[in-house]
Amino acid sequence: GAVVSQHPSWVICKSGTSVKIECRSLDFQATTMFWYRQFPKQSLMLMATSNEGSKATYEQGVEKDKFLINHASLTLSTLTVTSAHPEDSSFYICSAGEGANYNSPLHFGNGTRLTVT
Amino acid sequence: AQSVTQLDSHVSVSEGTPVLLRCNYSSSYSPSLFWYVQHPNKGLQLLLKYTSAATLVKGINGFEAEFKKSETSFHLTKPSAHMSDAAEYFCVVSYTGGFKTIFGAGTRLFVKA
Numbered sequence: 001g002a003v004v005s006q007h008p009s010w011v012i013c014k015s016g017t018s019v020k021i022e023c024r025s026l027d028f029q030a031t032t033m034f035w036y037r038q039f040p041k042q043s044l045m046l047m048a049t050s051n052e053g054s055k056a057t058y059e060q061g062v063e064k065d066k067f068l069i070n071h072a073s074l075t076l077s078t079l080t081v082t083s084a085h086p087e088d089s090s091f092y093i094c095s096a097g098e099g100a101n102y103n104s105p106l107h108f109g110n111g112t113r114l115t116v117t
Numbered sequence: 118a119q120s121v122t123q124l125d126s127h128v129s130v131s132e133g134t135p136v137l138l139r140c141n142y143s144s145s146y147s148p149s150l151f152w153y154v155q156h157p158n159k160g161l162q163l164l165l166k167y168t169s170a171a172t173l174v175k176g177i178n179g180f181e182a183e184f185k186k187s188e189t190s191f192h193l194t195k196p197s198a199h200m201s202d203a204a205e206y207f208c209v210v211s212y213t214g215g216f217k218t219i220f221g222a223g224t225r226l227f228v229k230a
Contacts, residue, residue: 006160043207043220044161093160105151106209106218108160 002028002098006109013084013116021079021112023094029074030096034106035067038091050077084116119144121210123221131229136195138224140208143189150191151209152182155223161207167191178202203228 003026013019023033031052036044048069049057056069066088068080077096081088091113095106124139142148149168153161165176172184182193191208208221 004160041225043222046218091158095161105163105166106161107163108153110160111158113158 002107004107004109010113018082033077033096036093121221127225129227138193149211153207155205
């Protein structure tokens, strides 16, 4: 089946540094990938939609300058948390769809636990 | 407006007893419906999906769900719970116009020995 690989699975960084998270579709091409943030015991909050070869679309309230998204190829999207602060600590998850329609299920990475000290 | 409501924030069952996780949706269009499971500190795994074919959908690990248009429901069931089923379950709805997806708030399933 379709696999989405997300790395790293966890990362600890100091306040003020930047962290890059990678999301790869291993056996399919994904023109669109999604980035979510999940707070403890809550559902997923869509942060942005990553489009291959074009700018990402950010959800309302998400700072595009803090959460930089790059989707340079059909199998790789990256999320960079710039100048991270403790309040950015969270669980980040990416997903990608195999097909180009709403009937296609999303495949999720295993998430990245970010802790900013 | 489209929305998804998972009626129970948590469900507790004994091992070997049936599981029922409830999901209702509202939509002006014909949706695609999905159930995902999330184990602690993991991503989401697809259990099953409904995409306007058979209304009773069978998924992995013995789970199934029935799409009831008249009730706008897509409840997830399993005849006999196993300890490994303990996890968070999300009901997800997708609509036309691309990958517009709406996540339910999630239901935490506890399985007692």
